[in-house]
Amino acid sequence: MARREVWKLAGQTVEVKNLDKVFWPAQGYTKGDLLRYYREVAPVLLPYLRGRPLTLVMCPDGIAAGCYYRRKRPDYAPDWLPYVLYNPKTRTGRVPLVLVENEAHLIWLANQAAVEFHVWSSTARDLAHPTWLVLDLDPGNATGFETVLEAARFVRKELEELGLAGWPKTSGGRGLHLLVPLEPGRYTHAQARAWAKAFAARLAQRSGGLVRLPRGATHRGEGVHVDYAQNGYGRNTAAPYSLRAKPGAPVSTPLGWDEVETGGFEPADFDLKAVPERIRRQGDPLASMREAAFRLPEL
Structure with a gap:
């Protein structure tokens, strides 16, 4: 019989099951490992999920058997799983998007085989105005990670010239994300995207070929592309501390700028097993971002 347990979380009873099912075959990591990871990192993960609409990457039989994106709240979800109604341009009706406010919501979704949690840059209270801007540093397939770190250092200096600051995290793949917190309610998504595009063009012009604007398939060739389209x-963007449905069970992991400056690591170093210990040792390098907010200068 597939192993199952009952967990008491945030005043709710959540049955977790199929704990021995293998989700990452190469490492032998199981669904139980997935659930225990999210339970352990919940204190640092939840501040980035609360109140934000989610897109989930679901892998019912593990990452090797195929995964899919899910936005809509499952019809069979318990009454206590919250949501916000969203009217996408591609549909005529409103869609209930999943929200996560506490540990019970997080673990219930992970038990449904949600491996990845991607968040909007705006909140359910104000869907129209982002509270951060994303700069996705996406390397070409001929570019090593040390070059990505070099690009991040360059972007940091350019932001500082403009009186801004960015907080770095690994994407969980080969790139980095820099998050720039914005004054709530000040910018529309279109305004934030337009500024990010103009800033990316400035970076490409001033970096001597290190940073490039995305053209076609951004994963090809050399250089580091600044993908402003997120x-x-x-x-949406992979949440800080979200697992990724990739070999090795990597985690989208917040970094300190001291780590970006010194380098000597690879994104794959931050995985399902390593990240909880890293959090116990050094806390959350992204925490200070939640106290910051910027106005975007003219470019």
């Missing part, structure tokens, strides 16, 4: 209404 800014926009309905767009």
Whole structure:
């Protein structure tokens, strides 16, 4: 019989099951490992999920058997799983988007085989106005990670010239995300995207070929592309501390700028097993971002 347990979380009873099912075959990591990871990192993960619409990456039989994106709240979800109604341009009716406010919501979704949690840059209270801007540093397939770190250092200096600051995290793939917190309610998604595009063009012009604007398939060739398209209404980004449905069970992991400056690591170093210990050792490098907010200068 498939192993199952009952967990008491945030005043709710959540049955977790199929704990021995293998989700990452190469490492032998199981659904139980997935659930225990999210339970352990919940204190640092939840501040980035609360109140934000989610897109989930579901892998019912593990990452090797195929995964799919899910936005709509499952019809069979318990009454206590919250949502916000969203009217996408591609549909005539409103869609209930999943929200996560506490540990019970997080673990219930993970038990449904949600491996990845992607968040909007705006909140359910104000879907129209983002509270951060995303700069996605996406390397070409001929570019090593040390070059990505070099690009991040350059972007940091350019932001500082403009009186801004960015907080870095690994994407969970080969790139980095820089998050720039914005004054709530000040910018539309279109304004944030337009600024990010103009800033990316400035970076490409001033970096001597290190940073490039995305053209076609951004994963090809050399250089580091600044993908500004993750800014926009309905767009989403892997949440800080989200697992990724990739070999090795990597985690989208916040970094300190001291780590970006010194380098000597690879994104794959931050995985399902390593990240909880890292959090116990050094806390959350992204925490200070939640106290910051910027106005975007003219470019």
